[in-house]
Amino acid sequence: ELQHNLGMTWQVSDQLQQFVQKFKQGYQQQLPTPQGFQGELRPYQQQGLGWLQFLRETQHGGILADDMGLGKTAQTLAHLLMEKQAGYLQDSPALIVAPTSLMHNWFKEAEKFTPELKVLLLQGPDRHQNFEQIPHYDIVLTTYPLLARDEEQLKQYEYHQLILDEAQNIKNPRAKMPGTKMVFVGLQNETEIDNLVAYLKQFDKDGKKK
Secondary structure (H helix, E strand, O other), X not given: OHHHHHOOOOOOOHHHHHHHHHHHHHOOOOOOOOOOXXXXXXXXXXXXXXXXXXXXXXXXXXXXXXXXXXXXXXXXXHHHHHHHHOOOOOOOOEEEEEOHHHHHHXXXXXXXXXXXXXXXXXXXXXXXXXXXHHHHOOEEEEEHHHHHHOHHHHOOOOOOEEEEOOHHHHOOOOOOOOOOOXXXXXXXXXXXXXXXXXXXXXXHHHHOOO
């Protein structure tokens, strides 16, 4: 259609074609609560889980922009449980970056909903002793301030996905976020279109993020 209207050949990558095909097929599927998840996802959370799985299948980054209190943590943990069960977290955990105040909440929620996932909390003055253990865990938790301090150590390891909670911390175009794969937004005023555009620009920066 574009070729007909514009009179020029429109070329797209195989990856983009795959994304469009899957998008047309309906990414808004509701996936059932995965086996081993200690709880029951609501229909809109099942749809969010389907969205996260769709992003991984098409190798794209994306935004889960539900309002605060709608269970994005549970959706993400269910997604990571499915990733582990599919073998994707072996030797390459998910790196979750969040504000310092949310570190223990993430740890407790993982214990509650997904006890099958091994979680490494990188926080406190003794955290450097645990860096070499990173490949042996499914989830690695760190904070935005510590990410900047520990960048060189963290970059020595591969991660299946990078998940950013309270992602307004990266709207600064100078923010360093290596290998972003997924973003997670919570506050209602942060789901407005101008803010979402800022996150998408962060994905696109330097041609390294999607």
